[in-house]
Structure formats: structure tokens, C-alpha cells
Amino acid sequence: MPRPARPAGHGRVGVVLVSHSHEVADAVRALALAVAESDDPAPVVATGGSIADGLGTSAVLVATAARRVDQGHGVVVLCDLEGAVETVLALLTDADEHGLPFPVRFADAPFVEGSVAAVATATAGGDLAAVLDAAEETGRRTKR
Incomplete structure (x- = not known):
């Protein structure tokens, strides 16, 4: 059953998903939104590939995505591979x-895992620290 929608005018933390492949980023976004089960999810944008439509990452595309999801409560960015991490850290x-x-x-x-946790927590109304912690906590858990 979908979670109740938030009252209008209440912003949330935005989430940006950065992959070397736009298709991968889109698929992770779709999974995270499906798990969040909300008719009113947190703002989530997937970005990936280079401006020239190849594999890679682009600081320009990441910055554009971050501005799109910003509702005044901060933005959490998750990345797939080291090159994406380097792009985001340089951008920040x-x-x-x-x-x-x-x-x-x-x-x-x-x-x-981090994307699913971040989107679910942001959708539930978690603040920036809570969304960041939910994502990072997934890296501290084992799969057994």
C-alpha cells in the first residue's frame, strides 16, 4: 500500500543518482522509487553518461541534476564507480x-542499496543527515 502523500508545500531532501551509464542510473532510480512505494516520492534524478552521449560522467550534468531536485533541504548524491565519485567530489x-x-x-x-535507502528516507521526510546516514549505513551492513 502506498505511503500517504506529504502536505503540499513541504520540501524534501533531493537525491541524485550518478552512473557512467544513463540506463543504469535510470534503472536504479526506478527500483528505488518502486521500493519507496509513494504517490508523492522525494525528488530523484538519474544522470549518467557524458554530454556526448557516451559512457562516463559529467560535472555539468550532475550540477544540473542537483539543481533540479533541490527543494531547499539539501541534496544527497550517490555514485556507481570511482570516476563518478571523482567527478562529484571535484564538483563539490x-x-x-x-x-x-x-x-x-x-x-x-x-x-x-544506498540509492534505495536514500530515496526511501527522503520520501519519508528525513532531513539531510538522516538521508545521508541511511545511504551510508548500507555500506556497513553485510549481505549475510
């Missing part, structure tokens, strides 16, 4: 230059 180092005035945090978490 120069956040002002990229037009990221709101709090943006990198989640050091497994991409799929």
Missing part, C-alpha cells in the same frame, strides 16, 4: 562556481 569542491548554493553531500555508499 567548487560548488559555488557550479551554482550549487544549497547543501549537497556525497554519500559514500553502495550505489543500488
